[in-house]
Amino acid sequence: MALIAEELVEEWLNRKFYFTIRGLKQGNHEMDLLAISHIGDQIHRCHYEVSVSMRPVGYISELTKEGQSELGVKSAKTAAKRPHHILKQSVASWVEKKFHHPVRTAMRDKCLPGGEWECTFVHGVANTNLQ
Structure with a gap:
């Protein structure tokens, strides 16, 4: 599913004249x-992370x-209910890892x-419940 979702986002970007x-x-x-x-006279740079689940x-x-x-x-992967402050902490860590990690920044x-x-x-x- 991930590959199909990435292809869909890529197609959308290509139709908007982005090189991907x-x-x-x-x-x-x-x-x-x-x-x-x-x-215009600007170069627009975008980094996309894509996640689509069949049964989240x-x-x-x-x-x-x-x-x-x-x-x-x-x-760390437990599905236990998380209080708001822990959820914010987890998401901030995920964003840091996915978008701001020094290796990823260097690659971009x-x-x-x-x-x-x-x-x-x-x-x-x-x-998945389409009839």
């Missing part, structure tokens, strides 16, 4: 989509060590240096 790079990898770090477009049963972001300790759970800058990248998370749930 999908699946750029370095070590354990992979970026779903980079999109670049020339708008948990959180996209893992718990931080502090969150695990506070909730008293062993797994290697593709097109000298500008700011807009970071976007595309999320969806596929409806």
Whole structure:
């Protein structure tokens, strides 16, 4: 499903005249989509992370060590209900890892240096109950 979702976002970007790079990898770090477009006299740079689930049963972001300790759970991937402050903490950590990690920043800058990248998370749930 992830591949189809990425292809759909890529097609949408291409129809808006963006040049796209999908699946750029370095070590354990992979970026779903980079999109670049020339708008007026500016170059628009976008980094997209895409997630679509058939049957979502948990959180996209893992718990931080502090969150695990506070909730008293062993797994960072637990589906246990999270209070708002722990959820904010988990999401902030996920955003940092997915968009602002030094390896990912270096990969983007290697593709097109000298500008700011807009970071976007595309999320969806596929409806499996179609009749």
